[in-house]
Amino acid sequence: xxxxxxxxxxxxxxxxxxxxxxxxxxxxxxxxxxxxxxxxxxxxxxxxxxxxxxxxxxxxxxxxxxxxxxxxxxxxxxxxxxxxxxxxxxxxxxxxxxxxxxxxxxx
Amino acid sequence: xxxxxxxxxxxxxxxxxxxxxxxxxxxxxxxxxxxxxxxxxxxxxxxxxxxxxxxxxxxxxxxxxxxxxxxxxxxxxxxxxxxxxxxxxxxxxxxxxxxxxxxxxxxxxxxxxx
Numbered sequence: 619x620x621x622x623x624x625x626x627x628x629x630x631x632x633x634x635x636x637x638x639x640x641x642x643x644x645x646x647x648x649x650x651x652x653x654x655x656x657x658x659x660x661x662x663x664x665x666x667x668x669x670x671x672x673x674x675x676x677x678x679x680x681x682x683x684x685x686x687x688x689x690x691x692x693x694x695x696x697x698x699x700x701x702x703x704x705x706x707x708x709x710x711x712x713x714x715x716x717x718x719x720x721x722x723x724x725x
Numbered sequence: 726x727x728x729x730x731x732x733x734x735x736x737x738x739x740x741x742x743x744x745x746x747x748x749x750x751x752x753x754x755x756x757x758x759x760x761x762x763x764x765x766x767x768x769x770x771x772x773x774x775x776x777x778x779x780x781x782x783x784x785x786x787x788x789x790x791x792x793x794x795x796x797x798x799x800x801x802x803x804x805x806x807x808x809x810x811x812x813x814x815x816x817x818x819x820x821x822x823x824x825x826x827x828x829x830x831x832x833x834x835x836x837x838x839x
Binding site: 651659660661666708713715 | 758760765766767768769770773781816818826827828829830831832833
C-alpha cells in the first residue's frame with residue numbers, strides 16, 4: 619500500500635521561526651493530503667496535491683509534491699502560536715496517514 | 726450544526742462488553758469513513774462507505790469490528806467483546822464525491838476499556 623513516513627516527529631520553534639515537515643514514501647503516490655490537528659481536536663483538511671512537482675500556497679503555508687511523487691513537504695513561514703498542533707500527511711485519498719509532526723511554538 | 730456528529734463522545738466499558746458508536750455525516754456527503762486514533766499516532770483507517778456500500782475494510786480490522794450504513798446516511802461502528810487494546814479515539818469523517826478528496830472529521834468518540 620501507499621505508506622508514508624513523516625519527519626521530524628516533534629519540532630519546537632520560537633515564534634517567528636520557520637518550520638518544515640516532510641512526508642516520504644517508498645512507492646509512487648497517487649496524491650497526498652495534509653491535515654492539521656490541534657491539541658484535543660480533530661483533523662482538519664488543509665490541502666490535496668495531485669500533480670508531480672505541484673506547489674500550493676495558503677498564506678504562510680507552502681505545500682510541495684515531489685517530482686517523483688514519492689515525497690511531500692509542508693513549510694510554514696514565520697510561525698505563530700496559532701500554528702501549534704500536529705500536522706499529518708495522508709496518502710491514497712486519506713486511507714494511509716503518517717504519524718504526524720507535532721509543532722510547538724513558544725512566544 | 727451541519728458538521729459531522731458522533732455519539733457518544735465518551736464511552737467507558739468493561740472488557741468483554743459490546744459497544745456501538747454512531748456517526749451522522751454532513752447531509753449531502755456520499756462517503757463515510759471510520760478511523761481509530763491512539764495517542765501520538767495518526768488516524769488509522771478502518772473502513773469506508775460510499776452511500777450504503779462498504780467499499781473497503783482494513784485488513785487489520787478484527788472480526789470483532791463491524792460497521793453499517795444501512796440507508797446511506799448515518800453509520801454505526803460496533804465493537805464486540807471489547808479488549809483493553811481497543812481503547813482509542815474513534816473518528817468518523819465524511820466527504821462528497823463532488824469535492825476532491827477533502828474529508829470532514831467529527832469530534833470523535835473516545836472509548837476506554839477497563
